[in-house]
Structure formats: structure tokens, C-alpha cells
Amino acid sequence: MTGTHPTDKLGLDPATVKQARALARKAGRPIVTMAKKHTTVAVERATLRLAGLEGADPDGTPWVNRLLDAVRADLHEDGGLSHGVALPVWDALLRGEADDLAMLAEKASAGSVRFRLPEGKDAERARRASRTQVQRGIRLIDRRRAERDRLIRRYGDAPRTPWVYLIVATGDIYEDIPQAQAAARAGADVIAVIRSTGQSLLDFVPEGATREGFAGTYATQENFRLMRAALDESSKELGRYVRLTNYASGLCMPEIAALAGMERLDMMLNDSMYGILFRDINPVRTFVDQRFSRQVHARAGIIINTGEDNYLTTADAVEAAHTVTTSQLLNEYFAKEAGLEDWQLGLGHAFEIDPEVPDSFRLELAHALLARELFPKAPLKWMPPTRHMTGDVFRGYLLDGFFNLVGALTGQGILLVGMMTEAVVTPWLSDRDLALQNVRYVMNAAGNLHQDFRPEPEGFIVQRARQVLAESIDLLDRIVDDTLLDAIADGTFGLMKRPADAGKGLDGVARKSAAYYNPASDLLEEK
């Protein structure tokens, strides 16, 4: 989906662009170093999931949580989480405490297994056994990726860019399915199932098919499977592969990423700082979880969508435009470091400038074009207006049309379809239909307009884009001086102050010991 928009409309100075990337790398590198030195409960549980442990106890607590908690408690005096879960668990299996992980988890939660940190040859054996078993999960992810490629060849891909991205969210997976299929029939290329409010703060992944949620549907392995199967049916019926999106964010980011890989989801929301800023999740926890989840996404051939649009819902979209660019540069650095390729970077941005601001459309165009030219090979995720949707659905429909026009003019790869009833109701069937008509009209009427569109070389749009890039370089400069963790603590992004030693999920972070071993990280680091 890349290469359709050969671009050099802004005449960005290559040296300036290079400087921006170098600063992002400089700001991000200490975070990567820090992330490599730590593990989290979620990373370790994701490892158990890759090894094939699934299901939950009768109270609904997943077995991966039960097993991890037991290991952590037994080794409490001896480093707890810091050695990772693999050595104690496979040591117990090799000692014959149970036949498999499921039985081990059950016995562990009944208190009838004691875990220890194996040493010497025992440790070596546990390492090998864990690696063999986790490798099966990684191979499953590889097979699912190959299967996606095969299905795209068989059914065909989305007919054009931008891909049309639509949201369903009823709370009930069995209601979501027909809605998603109807949306696909109506022209959606990508279906996103919004999660239940607050799932990001659960330190476990709920289990099974769910029929109740708050303003969304829980992300569970079974829900993933059901929806992917339904969209496979739709893909066959429609003769084009329909992609499925969910959210790898919050406290269970690594586990959700693993489940997405194993159930062949195609895109995942996965931002480097969203959880810190908007959910008050501990920064260290977030960066460690994020790196692992991105390694899994890289392996699974999943396209990530980053969340820069959120900054503009809290800060002014003109004043804070450079924080979006800065965050995109950081997201790009972290993503590539984790092994993601350009085509997998759905870097986010949004059409959120107050329509009362003079020249708001030209400003939007400048910002969108800047993202396009700064990241020429990335698909880019273009998000519709929400903040200035007032309930006047007629005016909102026009605003969405202009949003679509910017998308067409600047070659956005993924277009989240704006709803005129934003802020009024969850979209009705007719709202979606009208919104898709809006997209189709603009793409049909002006989809190729970018070929004729050249902003005036020293005009308003070009100058505005350069100004935003310059401001983002200034900001990156300050972040490098200050360190990224301190910048986050000081409230640089989205106005929120988030110190590194506070926030949710801090309790689930541990510094790796010398004995630490994680077969999943091991396998994912081998490229």
C-alpha cells in the first residue's frame, strides 16, 4: 500500500529530517536500554501464553496469572519475578511436578507445587525445554502470518488506499459479528472492535466469548477467534481480504499482542506513550511491555497504529501540532528498534483543528502533508474530527468531507471513517452508510487530485509544515537534554505529568537478574 504517492511537495531539507530522526534516536535509546534491563508480569505471562497455556480457573482468573503469581510468591525471598518465569516453571515440569503447563498451573494455585530457581545443568535443561515449547507458539504466529499472505493472494487485497477503517462496539461479540460483516459489505477494508472501557487497566486478559462490556467489547482470545473467522467468511464472500484490528495497550499489552499474533489479527493499536499519559500506567512498565509487544507484532506481520490523535483531543491542535510530530518520530524509533518495518507503521494523526480558526483547512493540509513526507513509506493512520463535532450532524457531515479530502490529497494509508453523530450516539446503521458515502464521494471525485496538487513553494502550507518540524526538533532537543522519562514526568505530552516511579502496574515490574531467561525474547531477538 506504499509508493502510490511519490512526494516532495514541501521541499523538506533532508539534513533537517535527518537531524529530527537522530534526536529521536538519542531520546529513545536510553529507554530501550532501560527496557532491556527489566521484565514485567505481562511479558512473563505472554511467554506462558506463547508456550500454549490458556484458559482460566472457575473464578475467571487466567491460568497464566495463577501460575505466574505462584512462581513469584515462591521465589519471593529469592528475586521473585527478576529471573523470569521460564526457569522455575520448566524446572518444575522437568522435576515431574506435572505433565503439562495446565496441570502445573492448577497444582500451583492449589499450593501443591514448590518452585525454585534451578542452577547449573538443571537450569540449562529448563532453558532448553522452555525454548522448545515457546518456539511452538512463535511458529504458530509464523504460520498465521503466512496464512494471511495466502488469503490476501486468494481473495485479493483492499482495492485502493486509503483503507477504509470502521469501528464496531456493542459490548456483545455476537452482536459485533453481524455489524462487522455488514460494515465490510458496505465497503470497510478494516474492522476495529473497540474494547470495553477500562480493560486497559485490568492486569489480566478476560477469558472466553463475552456478551457484556462498557462502551466496547472485551478483547479475549475467543472473541478474537470468533471475529476473525467471521471476517474470513466476509473476505470470501466479498473477494477481498477484510482486516481486523484490536488494541495492544494497557497493562496486558504483551499478552494481547501474543494472542493477536496467534489468532491472525491484522492491525493493533500500539502506542509508545498512550498508556502512560492517558491511563496513568507506570512509564517503565509501559516501555518494557511495549517493546516486547512490538517484537511480537513485527514477527506476526501486524501493522501497528499509534495514538498521536489523542494528544490533540486534550491540547490545542494548532499549538500542539509539533508534539504529534515528535511522538511520531519517537514511535518510529521504538518500532524499528523492535523490528517493525516501514509498512507496519500506521503512525497516527488527526483532523482536530477548531473549524472556527481561519485557514484551518490549510493548516490541516500542512500537518498531514508533513506526516506524509516525513514518513514516506509508512501507511499513516488518519483520524477524523471528534473534538469539534457539536451534535449539529449536518455541519459534522461537511467537516468529515473535508477530513476525507485531506486524506485523499495527502495519501493517507488508513482512514478511520468519521461519523456525523460523533458525540451524539454510538453510530447507527444509517450513520455508517452515510459516512461511507461521504468517503466514496470524495475518493471518487478527488482521489487522484494529489497528482495536480502542488502547494506554493514558499507559501502558507510549506512554511507551516516547516515550522511544525522545526518546533518538534526544538522539543526533541529539550527531551534529549532532560531525558524522555523526565520529559514525561514534567508533562511535556498531552499536559499530563507522569513520574517514572508512580502509576499503575509498577508493582509488576522487576529488574532482570543475572540468571534471567526468557525464551520468547530470545527467539524474537533473533532476526
Add this chain to the structure above:
Amino acid sequence: MSVIRPYGDTTGDGMVQLSFTLPVNGEGQNLKLAEGAAAQLAQKMGMDPALVVHAKPMGPDFTFFVVYGRVHHLVDTSAVTVVERDYPLLTPKEVNAAVKRALRRRLVVVGGCIGTDAHTVGIDAILNIKGFAGEKGLEYYRELKVVNLGAQVSVPQLVERARAEKADAVLVSQVVTQRDAHLLNTREMSAAFREAYPSDRRPLLVVGGPRFDESMAVELGVDRVFVRGTTPAEVASFLVHRLARKGVAA
């Protein structure tokens, strides 16, 4: 001027527009029938004549309609009654300004879920900057200092933290309602605050959750009960309304 009619382009023409979807097939030869169904609904709603100006099939099962028509109803503006909220709904800007004016410092809010309740959905929707229903949470308000203690906070912990932070208001969310746990927990909480503080110093106590009844505040010993669908702005406006008044008086 107290009796009026809708206005299209002529005084008294009574013209209105309406759009809706019916679960009928509007494709091909079914279109006439579908349009007739739409006209029938509009007529039953009081539009006469009703003009179905647009009918668009959305797949084989649904059709979307736009209808224009005249209604003969009269609106008597003198008979309109408005239920007044007992406090004004403020924007974040107005809340910030009111806090500044009345307290000359930030207003401190301590929140959490008490008892064994691990469902932070409610408290997070109100407190997290992410917010709820398109509205930012209380963290977004510059003049509010928010301390979100999260889930499974014990009542003594909550009291202690409220004291340490010099809380002006304490927000408690309760989702789990098994054996009326939400009511018992709330009573325990309000009693603990009553015991720990002289009555004129006690922070404002606010509870919220999907199974509470708004009229139970007195019975539960709290200052306000919020129910399902409450937005952060409503909570912020209430806090300001009550505390600013108190602040000015003090």
C-alpha cells in the same frame, strides 16, 4: 407569541424534516412499498402531508429515508417546564476559574474503589484524563489535583490518604453489588469519615455506580450520589458548586 408552529419558509407552515431507517427491503421493485411504509410512519407521527424525498436501500434488509412534511401540532411556550439542575453545568475553563476564585489554590480530589471491588471503570472514567463520552476526566482540569487510588482501597487507607492530601472531596466508585456490598461499603466509608473529621472539616463525599439511586445520599451519609451515565463535567461542576460556596463562606 406563546403559541407557535414549526417554520419552514413561511410563518405557520408547520414544516419539519425527519430521517430514519426501517428494516425493509428497498431495492428494485420493493422501493415503492418501502416508501409507502416510511410515509405511513410519518403520517402516524402527525406529518400530513408527508413527502418521502429520499429512500436509500442499505443492503437487502434496511432502507434509510428522509421525509419532509407538515405537522399541525401547536407548541405552547408558556406551558414548557424545565427541570432545573440544582447546580450549573460548567466547562473545564469555568470550573478552573471558579476554583481559583473561591479557594485560591487547587481543589484536591481523592478517589478510588473501596472494598473488594476491582472495577475501576467508573472512577477512571471520571478521573482519568481519557474521560468518558468524549469529555475529559478531572485530571484534565488544571485547578483540580486528582489522586486516584485505584481498586480495592480499604476505608482506613482512603481516610488516611484523604487526610494526608488535605482532600476537599472524596470520590468513591462501586460497581459490584453482590449482597448490597455497594451500600454497606458506602455506609462504612461515610461513618469512618464522620468519625475522623469534625463535621465542618469533613471533605465532600461523593459515590457513584450503576446500581445506586440518586435519592439515597442522605441515607448513605454522603453528599451526592451519581448514577450510570454521569460525565466528568457533571461531577466537577457539582464539586465546584458545593466547595466554592463553602470556600467563600469560610
